[in-house]
Amino acid sequence: MRGPWKSRLRPADVLGTGTVGLRTRRARAAFTALGIAIGIASMVAVMGISSSSKADLLAELDLLGTNLLQIRPGQSVFGDEATMSADAPAMIRRIGPVESASSISAIATTVQRNDALSSRNKNGIEILATEVNLTQTLAATVASGRAHDSASVRLPTVVLGAIAAERLGIENVDGGQRVIIGDRWFDVIGILKPLPLNPDIDRSAMIGLEAARQSFGVTGLPSTIYIRTDPTSVDAVRDVLARTASPGAPNEVDVSRPSDALAARAEVDKNLQTLLLGLGGVALLVGGVGIANVMVISVLERRGEIGVRRALGATRAHIRNQFVVESTLLSLLGGVLGVSIGFAVTTVYARRQGWLVDLPLQGLILGVLAALVIGAVAGLYPAVRAARLDPAEAVRPAA
Amino acid sequence: MTATHTSPQTNRTAPDKSAVLELRDVVREYPGIPPVRAIDGVSLRISTGELVAIVGPSGSGKSTLLNLIGTLDRPTSGTVLVDDVDTGKLNDSALAGLRAARLGFVFQQFHLLAGMSAIDNVATGLLYRGEPRRLRRARSIEALERVGLGHRLDHTPNKLSGGERQRVAIARALVGDPAIVLADEPTGNLDSTTSDEIVELLHGLHDEGSTIVVITHDRDLANKLPRRVTVRDGRLVDDSTEVVR
Numbered sequence A: 001m002r003g004p005w006k007s008r009l010r011p012a013d014v015l016g017t018g019t020v021g022l023r024t025r026r027a028r029a030a031f032t033a034l035g036i037a038i039g040i041a042s043m044v045a046v047m048g049i050s051s052s053s054k055a056d057l058l059a060e061l062d063l064l065g066t067n068l069l070q071i072r073p074g075q076s077v078f079g080d081e082a083t084m085s086a087d088a089p090a091m092i093r094r095i096g097p098v099e100s101a102s103s104i105s106a107i108a109t110t111v112q113r114n115d116a117l118s119s120r121n122k123n124g125i126e127i128l129a130t131e132v133n134l135t136q137t138l139a140a141t142v143a144s145g146r147a148h149d150s151a152s153v154r155l156p157t158v159v160l161g162a163i164a165a166e167r168l169g170i171e172n173v174d175g176g177q178r179v180i181i182g183d184r185w186f187d188v189i190g191i192l193k194p195l196p197l198n199p200d201i202d203r204s205a206m207i208g209l210e211a212a213r214q215s216f217g218v219t220g221l222p223s224t225i226y227i228r229t230d231p232t233s234v235d236a237v238r239d240v241l242a243r244t245a246s247p248g249a250p251n252e253v254d255v256s257r258p259s260d261a262l263a264a265r266a267e268v269d270k271n272l273q274t275l276l277l278g279l280g281g282v283a284l285l286v287g288g289v290g291i292a293n294v295m296v297i298s299v300l301e302r303r304g305e306i307g308v309r310r311a312l313g314a315t316r317a318h319i320r321n322q323f324v325v326e327s328t329l330l331s332l333l334g335g336v337l338g339v340s341i342g343f344a345v346t347t348v349y350a351r352r353q354g355w356l357v358d359l360p361l362q363g364l365i366l367g368v369l370a371a372l373v374i375g376a377v378a379g380l381y382p383a384v385r386a387a388r389l390d391p392a393e394a395v396r397p398a399a
Numbered sequence B: 001m002t003a004t005h006t007s008p009q010t011n012r013t014a015p016d017k018s019a020v021l022e023l024r025d026v027v028r029e030y031p032g033i034p035p036v037r038a039i040d041g042v043s044l045r046i047s048t049g050e051l052v053a054i055v056g057p058s059g060s061g062k063s064t065l066l067n068l069i070g071t072l073d074r075p076t077s078g079t080v081l082v083d084d085v086d087t088g089k090l091n092d093s094a095l096a097g098l099r100a101a102r103l104g105f106v107f108q109q110f111h112l113l114a115g116m117s118a119i120d121n122v123a124t125g126l127l128y129r130g131e132p133r134r135l136r137r138a139r140s141i142e143a144l145e146r147v148g149l150g151h152r153l154d155h156t157p158n159k160l161s162g163g164e165r166q167r168v169a170i171a172r173a174l175v176g177d178p179a180i181v182l183a184d185e186p187t188g189n190l191d192s193t194t195s196d197e198i199v200e201l202l203h204g205l206h207d208e209g210s211t212i213v214v215i216t217h218d219r220d221l222a223n224k225l226p227r228r229v230t231v232r233d234g235r236l237v238d239d240s241t242e243v244v245r
C-alpha cells in the first residue's frame, strides 16, 4: 500500500473522543457545568415566572371581559370638581352598542354594625346609592344572600361588597343581619363576591336610589357610571362616551376601562424582568468563561494525550473537534440541568401563587441553544491551541 | 544512495529488498543561539522485517531521530521516505494519515490514557483509521493477548504495573499491524527481568514479521538485537549486524 493515506474518524467516535475528558474527570465536569446551569436556570426561571404571571392575568381578564367602561367626573377648567348630570345614565343607554349602564352616587354617611358609640370609628366603607341593574352591569355575583331587585331598592336594605362585609364582621346573611347606616337600621340582604376590576365596589355598602332618597333625602349626582358594551364596539362607545355624558364639557369627565389597569400589571414588571434576565446573562457569561478556563487547563494537562493521538493518526481537525465537542457537551450538560432547574423553580413558584404554569417552549429551546453556543465558543480557543500543538513537542516527556 | 555524508555508513541491506523507511542526509536543527544541531546529516535504510536498535548516549539525538522517522517532526533539510513516499511533500493531515495507516509508536513514558481500560487504550491505535468500534475492540483483545495481557483487559493504567503498562503501550502500537513499530526506550522504566520479557516480546513480534525500530541508551539491550545503529552527537557512527549474543 502506497499513499496517499487518510485519517478517518467516525462521527460516533468524534462524539466518543469528546466525552473522554468528561468521563475521566467527572467532578471537574460537574462543577464546570454547574456554572452554566446556574445562568440558564435563572434565565429560564425569570422567563417562566413572568410568563406564568402574565398568562394568569390574561386568563383572569378573559374571564372578566374587557367590555366594561366607566366614566367619572374629573376637574373643570377652573380646577374644581366637575359633576355629571343626573340624566347622564339615561343618555348613555341610548348609545346603540351599550348593553347596560348603571350609575352610583356616594352618600356622605357611615355604616356600623350596631349603635354602640365605641364602634363609631371610621371603617373606610363608602355608602353608595345604586340602580337596580348594577350587579348585572358589573357581572357581579353574590357570595351570600341576593342582589338588589326592584322591590329591595325601595326598602331599607343593603348589599355589601366583599371587603365591606369583612370589615363589618359579617360572613353571611343567615339569621337576619342588620347594620346602621347614618342613624337607620338596614337589613343586609346580600354580600357580593370580590370584583377584581372594581375594587371600590368591594369596599362599599350599596342601598337603592329610592331608599337613599327616603332615608337621607338625597339622590346625589352620579359619581361613577359603569357601562357594559357589545365586546366588538368597545372603542366606538368609548369615543362617544364623554360627549354623551357631558355634552357641555366633554373634557371634564374621565373615561376609562378598568381592565386596562389589570392588563398594565402584566407589563409592569418589564424593568425588573430585564434586570433579572441581565443578571442571568452575566451568570451565563461567567459560566462560559469558566468553561474556557477549565478547557485551557485541560489542554495543558493533556499535552501527552494530544501528542499520542497525533502519533496514532489524529489530524489537527480531529484534536480541535475533540475539545470543541467536549466543551460543548459540558455546556450542554449545564444547559439541560439549568433548564430543568429553571422549570422546577417556575412550577413551584407559580403553584404557590396559584397561577397557571406557563413556560414558553421557545424559552427552553433558547436555554439549551444558548448553552450549546456558549460551549462551542468557549471551547474554540483552547481547542485551536490543542490542535496547534507540535506533535513532537507534545510527546516529549514533561520536564 | 550516494549522499555525501561524513558518518561511516555501512548499509548491509540487500539493494533488492524493499526499504520501508529511508533517511537521506537528514538534518534537524533546533533554533537557538547558537542553534542546536540535534541530527547532523543522517542517512539510513531500514527494510521490511528488520529489528533495529538505535543506540547512543544521552543527548545524542535518538529521540529527535525517532520523531523524524515517525513524521512527528520535519527535518530542517534532507528527506524522509516511508514506503518510498517523500514525507516532505505531504501536508500535516496526510502525515497524520500516514501515521494512522503505517506507523506504530511506543513512548518512553507509555502515554496511556488515564481512566480508560487496557482495551480502550489499545483500541485508540485503530481509532483514526475509521474502523468500527466492535472490530477495534476485537483486534485490541487479540493484541493484548499477544503481549500476554489477556487477563488484564479491563484494567485502567493506574491498576497496572510498569511492565504491564509498557505491554499495553506495545499492544497499542501493534494493533493496526503497522509497517514499522517505533519504540523509544521501551524498557527504560523497567527492572531487568521485566525488561528481558519486553525484549523477548519484541523478538517474537519480529519473528512474526514486524519491522521494529528500538531506541535505547542501553548497550546490553542493543546487543540482543540483530542490527545496531549507533548515534553520537547527531551523527551515525556505526551500523553493524554482527550477532553479539
Ligand SMILES: Nc1ncnc2c1ncn2[C@@H]1O[C@H](COP(=O)(O)OP(=O)(O)OP(=O)(O)O)[C@@H](O)[C@H]1O
Pocket: B030, B031, B032, B036, B037, B038, B056, B057, B058, B059, B060, B061, B062, B063, B064, B065, B217
Ligand atoms: N525542543 C528542543 N529545543 C532545543 N533543543 C532540543 C530540543 N529537543 C532536543 N534538543 C536538544 O537536542 C539534542 C538531542 O536531544 P534528544 O532528545 O534527541 O536526545 P536523546 O538521544 O533522546 O537523549 P536521551 O537518551 O537523554 O533521551 C539534545 O542536546 C537536546 O538538548
Ligand SMILES: [Mg+2]
Pocket: B062, B063, B064
Ligand atoms: Mg530521548
